[in-house]
Structure formats: C-alpha cells, structure tokens
Amino acid sequence: MGMMLSRRRLAWSVPAAVIAAVVTAGLLPGMASGNGHPPLDPRSAAELLVAVQGSTVEHLSGTVVETARLGLPDLPGSDRSASLNWQSLITGSHTANVWVDGPDRQRIAVLGQLAESDIVHNGKDLWTYSSRDNAVTHAVVPADTASKPNPVPTDAADLTPQAAADKALKAIDPSTIVAVDETAEVAGRSAYTISLTPRDARSTVRRVLIAVDSEYYVPLRVQVFGSGVDAAFETAFTDIDFTRPHSSLFSFSPPDNAVVTEKDLGGHPSTDAPDATATQPAQPKPSVIGNGWTSILTMSQPPAAATAPGTHDGRPTGSLLDQLTSTLPNGDRLLKTSLINALITTDGHVFVGAVTPELLQKAATGSAG
Amino acid sequence: MSLADATWTGPLAVRPTFRGAFSRLYLSEMRLTLRRRRNVALLGVLAVVPVFIGIAVKISTPHNGDGPDFIGQVSNNGLFLVFTALTVALPLFLPLVIGVVSGDSIAGEAGGGTLRYLLTVPVTRGRLLAVKTLGVASYTAIGVLIVTGVGLVLGGILFGLHDVILLSGDTVSLGNGLLRTLLVAAYVTVALFGLAAGGVFVSTLTENAIAAMATTIGLAVFSALLDAVPQLRRIHGVLLTHNWLGFGELLRGQVDRAALLRWSALHLAYAAVFLSLAWARLTTKDVTS
Known part of the structure; x- marks a missing residue:
C-alpha cells in the first residue's frame, strides 16, 4: 500500500515538473527584458x-x-x-x-x-x-x-x-x-x-x-x-x-490582377492623403486654431470616420455617435477620451484637440462669433 | 473490434520482447483508426470544405471581404483555395475531428472493455500512451493534408495554379508558393497537436468516450471564446487557439520566423503538459475494464 502511494506520487510529480518547466520557460524572457533602468552617462x-x-x-x-x-x-x-x-x-x-x-x-x-x-x-x-x-x-x-x-x-x-x-x-x-x-x-x-x-x-x-x-x-x-x-x-x-x-x-511592382489607382500628389502633398480604401469622398480641409499643446483642429462637417462604423450593421448613422458622446445644455455633442476631446456643434462644426472641453467650447463660440 | 484483438495474434506477439512491438502496435492502431467508418466519414467532412468553397467560387466570383479571408483571390489562383479552406476548417471542423479521435483514444478502449486486454500486450502503459498519441497526431496530419491536398487539386482543376501574390503585394513563383503551402500545412498540424494532446489526456480521465470527445471540443471552443473577449487581451497570446491562423505569417514577404517558432513552441508546450498529465494518470490508474 505504502509503495503504491509513493509510486503514485512519483508519477504525478512528472507533470508537475513539466508544468513548472513550461511556466518558467515562458516567463524567463519577459523577466530578462523587463523594465530595467540601464546605467548610462548622464545627459542634459x-x-x-x-x-x-x-x-x-x-x-x-x-x-x-x-x-x-x-x-x-x-x-x-x-x-x-x-x-x-x-x-x-x-x-x-x-x-x-x-x-x-x-x-x-x-x-x-x-x-x-x-x-x-x-x-x-x-x-x-x-x-x-x-x-x-x-x-x-x-x-x-x-x-x-x-x-x-x-x-x-x-x-x-x-x-x-x-x-x-x-x-x-x-x-x-x-x-x-x-x-x-x-x-x-x-x-x-x-x-x-x-x-x-x-x-x-x-x-x-x-x-x-x-x-x-x-x-x-x-x-x-x-x-x-x-x-x-x-x-x-x-x-x-x-x-x-x-x-x-x-x-x-x-522594389514594388503591383500584382497582375490588382486594381491600380493613380493618385496625384502634385499641388497638395500632405492634406489630400491617398486613402487606402480610395472610396471616401474628399473631406473638407481642416484648419487649426491656436498653437502648441492647445491647438485645436476644426472641420466644417463631421468626418466620415465618426459616422461610418454606425452604418456598418444597418443601424442609423448617428447611433454610434450617440453612444460615444454626451449632449451639452446647448445641444452640442461632446466626445471625451483619456487624451483627445471633440466637440460637435449643432451647426455641423467639429473641434478636436488634446485640450479640455471648456477650451473647445470657447473655440466654438469664438469661431461662430 | 479493438486494438487488442488485432495485436494479440500471431506467434510474435507472445514473445516476451519489446522489439518491434511498438511499431506493430502503431501500425495496427493506424489500421484500426482509418478503418473505422466514423473516422473515414470525418475525413470526408474535411474534404468537403474545399470542395464546397471551390464550387461556390466557381459559380459566383466573390470579392475580397465577401467571405472568409483569401476568398477573393481563389478565382485568380487555385492555390488560395487551400488557404481559404484552412481558414474555414480551423475554427470548427478540424477541432471537431481531432476531438472525436483523441477523445476516443483511451476512453474508447476503456469504455469498450478492451483496455485491460490491450495492457496485456508486451508494451508498458507509457508506450501504449505513446502509440495512441502518435496515432492521434498522424490522424491530425492526415486531416490537414486532406484539406490541403483536396484544395490544391481542386483549386488547380477549377482555377489553375499561378504565381502567388503574398499578403505584402509581392509576387513569388508557384514553386515558392507550393513550398509555403507545405510549411503552412506543417505549421497547422503542429498548432493542432496541443489540442490533440489535450484530448488524449481527457481521454485517460474517463471511460465515457463521448464525454471525452465533447470535453476536447469544448477546450477549443472555450479557448476561442476567451480569445474573443477584448478585456482578456493580456492572456490572448497563450491561448490554445489564438495562433492557429498564424500560418498567415508564412504568406508575407518577410516571414517572421521567430514568431512562428514561438507559436509552435507554445503548442508543443501544451502538448508536453497534457501528455505528462495523461502519462501520470494512465500509469497510476486502476484499469478494471
């Protein structure tokens, strides 16, 4: 009986050892490259x-x-x-x-x-x-x-x-x-x-x-x-x-059966970016208010991005926007994230920036007036 | 009909020597597995996947995004029928087939009352487990090869085989494409081995083969479920099913070999854990039936 028990224990120690080895092998590389602070010559x-x-x-x-x-x-x-x-x-x-x-x-x-x-x-x-x-x-x-x-x-x-x-x-x-x-x-x-x-x-x-x-x-x-x-x-x-x-x-050459769309970068190299999907209509040119950290991007119409996913499964266009945003007392909609905030005014202007909602509202009233 | 009947014949089997016993046991195991009508039918199900997709694409040419990945490429190049079929077969059909065969491996013998006879042939329980595992692994490889082979042949007949456009838009020769296809089949087989080993372990726990099959398929379903929850993103990388579709890495211009090795190692690690558990269970089990 005692021998049977120890034989049993011995047998089960094998999978235990295998699991330990696998877990160790899986964790080791992570520990080695962890969040170290290597010593370097100080620089200003x-x-x-x-x-x-x-x-x-x-x-x-x-x-x-x-x-x-x-x-x-x-x-x-x-x-x-x-x-x-x-x-x-x-x-x-x-x-x-x-x-x-x-x-x-x-x-x-x-x-x-x-x-x-x-x-x-x-x-x-x-x-x-x-x-x-x-x-x-x-x-x-x-x-x-x-x-x-x-x-x-x-x-x-x-x-x-x-x-x-x-x-x-x-x-x-x-x-x-x-x-x-x-x-x-x-x-x-x-x-x-x-x-x-x-x-x-x-x-x-x-x-x-x-x-x-x-x-x-x-x-x-x-x-x-x-x-x-x-x-x-x-x-x-x-x-x-x-x-x-x-x-x-x-050296890229397009595949034989691929659809090739020619894009013109001539006059405006960066704003009319070639779009991978190539299906979206030309978007209104955004402009920038302010500078540095508090610069705000403004557009005269909600970008297709905010509305496109909403139409994806046949829901009305506004529903995703409704879910993500909250309505302000004056009817404007505010999208708050951990970094970027966006304000969509009732007259279709969009203000986006890494700034407080208050500053966005100020920019909105400023541009309207 | 059981493995014991097949092995316990001829004068060689009674000789108290281990020489050749292992390979004989393996061959008879494979013979039995492939002779069972149920297992052949399951392989037939796998063969239907590329046939169905191939005919559907022939009838109406889909565009990319209309269905499973790669489907828009099938009509241009029959080779892509292989990849489309694998993409479709991996989440459900292949785990189903593997679940049935691996879940049945030990529990089926125990449930049929043949395990104790099987243990009287001159091999240790460890070797019996090795034979069973090898049998399940071989069956997995056959399943993957059937999807690949039927896809390749049918794709070639229906759409012709041409130079291959990789995911990166670069074009490589058909020979290069076929080599990549072979590696894809090998990777998928290794990636499924973790689940197959899980099935063998589950199979040692019970005498009810159906329960073992269901549990094994459940393992794959549960893993896929966890994989679909974005809040669990941190553990996605180590899930049993997460890297199954990683074969796409072999279809890029720059193949990330390190990632493929890492994922293969993960599945082999799963297999090592499951098989050691199965070994401990089988060697300490009181076999009464």
Whole structure:
C-alpha cells in the first residue's frame, strides 16, 4: 500500500515538473527584458534634443507596436485588421514592420491577421497595397518633397516612433517643461528618456515620454499620457536593427490582377492623403486654431470616420455617435477620451484637440462669433 | 473490434520482447483508426470544405471581404483555395475531428472493455500512451493534408495554379508558393497537436468516450471564446487557439520566423503538459475494464 502511494506520487510529480518547466520557460524572457533602468552617462535635456535632431542614422529595420488606450469601445476586429486609416489606429494595438534606407526609400507593412497593408516609397514612386481588397495606389512624389525625410503622406506613417517624436518635439516652445527622465530599456536597447510636460493646464496631455537610443539617438518609444494611468497613446519598437535593409524590399511592382489607382500628389502633398480604401469622398480641409499643446483642429462637417462604423450593421448613422458622446445644455455633442476631446456643434462644426472641453467650447463660440 | 484483438495474434506477439512491438502496435492502431467508418466519414467532412468553397467560387466570383479571408483571390489562383479552406476548417471542423479521435483514444478502449486486454500486450502503459498519441497526431496530419491536398487539386482543376501574390503585394513563383503551402500545412498540424494532446489526456480521465470527445471540443471552443473577449487581451497570446491562423505569417514577404517558432513552441508546450498529465494518470490508474 505504502509503495503504491509513493509510486503514485512519483508519477504525478512528472507533470508537475513539466508544468513548472513550461511556466518558467515562458516567463524567463519577459523577466530578462523587463523594465530595467540601464546605467548610462548622464545627459542634459538640451544635449539629448540636439543629439536627436543631429542623428545620422540612415537605415534601420524593425517592428513597431502602436497602442491606443483612449477609452473608446473596440471597433469589431480592429486589433486584427491591417487598415491604413487612422480610424482603425485609434483603438487597440497594431503591429507594423518598418524599413528605412535613407530619405528616398522606406517601407511600412501594417500587419493584420491573414492581412497586410504596405506603403512602399522608392524614389519618385509611392505605392500602397492592401491585401484585403487587393488594391494598389500609385503616386509620383513631387521632386521638392522627395528629399524630405518622411514624404509618406498616409496616416499609418504617423505610427512610427520617429514620426510621433518629430511631432512632439515640434510642440516644444516656452510652454513646455523639458526634462530628462529615468533611463529605459526598449527593444533590447538602452535608452535615454526625454520628458515633455505642458505648462498650460488647458492641455489634456499630462506628459510625453520619448525614449531615445543611447547610441544612435533614434526615438525608440513615444508615450503620451492623458488622464489614465497607462499611456493613452504609445508607439514603440519591439525590435530594431540598424543595418541596411535589402534593396529588394523597396522594389514594388503591383500584382497582375490588382486594381491600380493613380493618385496625384502634385499641388497638395500632405492634406489630400491617398486613402487606402480610395472610396471616401474628399473631406473638407481642416484648419487649426491656436498653437502648441492647445491647438485645436476644426472641420466644417463631421468626418466620415465618426459616422461610418454606425452604418456598418444597418443601424442609423448617428447611433454610434450617440453612444460615444454626451449632449451639452446647448445641444452640442461632446466626445471625451483619456487624451483627445471633440466637440460637435449643432451647426455641423467639429473641434478636436488634446485640450479640455471648456477650451473647445470657447473655440466654438469664438469661431461662430 | 479493438486494438487488442488485432495485436494479440500471431506467434510474435507472445514473445516476451519489446522489439518491434511498438511499431506493430502503431501500425495496427493506424489500421484500426482509418478503418473505422466514423473516422473515414470525418475525413470526408474535411474534404468537403474545399470542395464546397471551390464550387461556390466557381459559380459566383466573390470579392475580397465577401467571405472568409483569401476568398477573393481563389478565382485568380487555385492555390488560395487551400488557404481559404484552412481558414474555414480551423475554427470548427478540424477541432471537431481531432476531438472525436483523441477523445476516443483511451476512453474508447476503456469504455469498450478492451483496455485491460490491450495492457496485456508486451508494451508498458507509457508506450501504449505513446502509440495512441502518435496515432492521434498522424490522424491530425492526415486531416490537414486532406484539406490541403483536396484544395490544391481542386483549386488547380477549377482555377489553375499561378504565381502567388503574398499578403505584402509581392509576387513569388508557384514553386515558392507550393513550398509555403507545405510549411503552412506543417505549421497547422503542429498548432493542432496541443489540442490533440489535450484530448488524449481527457481521454485517460474517463471511460465515457463521448464525454471525452465533447470535453476536447469544448477546450477549443472555450479557448476561442476567451480569445474573443477584448478585456482578456493580456492572456490572448497563450491561448490554445489564438495562433492557429498564424500560418498567415508564412504568406508575407518577410516571414517572421521567430514568431512562428514561438507559436509552435507554445503548442508543443501544451502538448508536453497534457501528455505528462495523461502519462501520470494512465500509469497510476486502476484499469478494471
């Protein structure tokens, strides 16, 4: 009897050991790359800003993960889609592969489940491809914009840490407190962290953290903190390689049976962005009120994005808008998220910004009067 | 008809030696599995998936987004019938077939009263489990190969096989595409092995084969359910079913080998846990029937 029992115990200790081994193997890599603070030579904020602007990195390849935690409800399947539109990037998490070879050749591949969307910039050619509808757009990049570092005029291009950091650094003016935060480890590399804090309390941005590679001074991670504990918007490399990507990556020729739409970038390179779906009517040009952290984007008509999902399953157009927004005493509608707020006035104007609702209302009355 | 009857024949089987016993047991196990009408019918169900999709696409050409992934590509290239069929078969048909065969593996013998005879053949219980597991794994591979093979042949007949447009919009040769298809089939088989091993473990817990089958299929359904809850995003990565459709990685211009290896390792880890549990259960079990 006793022997039977110990034999039993021995047998069951095998699966126990296997489970322990599996769990350990699963957790170890996570612990190794945790949230360490690697020791680095101290740098001042000014030194880091100069270094970032003077970074000479010409080529890199890596994987970028973008996460938005705005507190908006998940759109169905948004995590797995590979859309190039900003509507799909404002909820959930998205992964993209990025390859850069100098200012003339870049490629971004937004990865979805069994789907992918690519933007390929090679010299004068700018291609987009979307696997879901097998659609290609082609545009010729005008000579004057071709030399700019990031002429890719598509929403998905904003999702790289480089683009996000550029935007944040542009916002630096006397209204910003610039400081150096704790060092960080991003994509297996040690990084300095620059912290930007708006002085203006009317901005909903609590602070922006930019992790900068300690060797090449390339932004590796950008986190924008709003009212939540976690970053409301975050884009970070999960792995990065500073060697030159293979040139075949940038030679794109449209598949035989794909529908190719020619786009004209001539007169207005950035506002009339080529849309991956290519079906939306031209949207009214937005304008900007104010500057820096409290700038407000205004449009004369609700963007298609706010209404499109509402029509998706046959519901009336306004229903999603109704769910997301609250009505103010004067009939205006307010959309509040952990970072961005939007005001839709009764006369069809839209005011969007990372600012308090009060400032949006002020802007609305100001522009109406 | 049971495995014991088939093995307990001929003078070789009574010889007190283990040499060759394992492979004989495996071969007779496969013979029995593939001779059972129910199991053949299940493979027939799998073959129907690409046939049905192929005919539907031939009758009316769908556009992308009209149905399962890749369907808009099928009429251009028959090879995509394989991927469409796998996408359709993975959430339901394949788990169903695997659930039935793996759930039946030990419980079926116990329920039929043949397990105790089976244990009298000159193999240890551990080896018996290994044979049963190998049998279930082989059946899984056959199931995946049937979906792939029928899809490939029918797709070739109905739509022709051409150079392959990858998810990234790059075009590769048909040979490259066929190699990728083979790797897709291999990945799907490995990815389903975790569930198959789960079925073998469940099968050691009961003498009721139907209960074991239902529980195994329930494992896949439950995992898919958890996978659909966005609030559980943190655990999605380790769910049994989450990476099944990860075969799409093999259809990109830049194949993320690390991710494929990681996902395969996850399913093999599931298999290791389930099989060690099954081993502990079977070797300590009082077999009365």
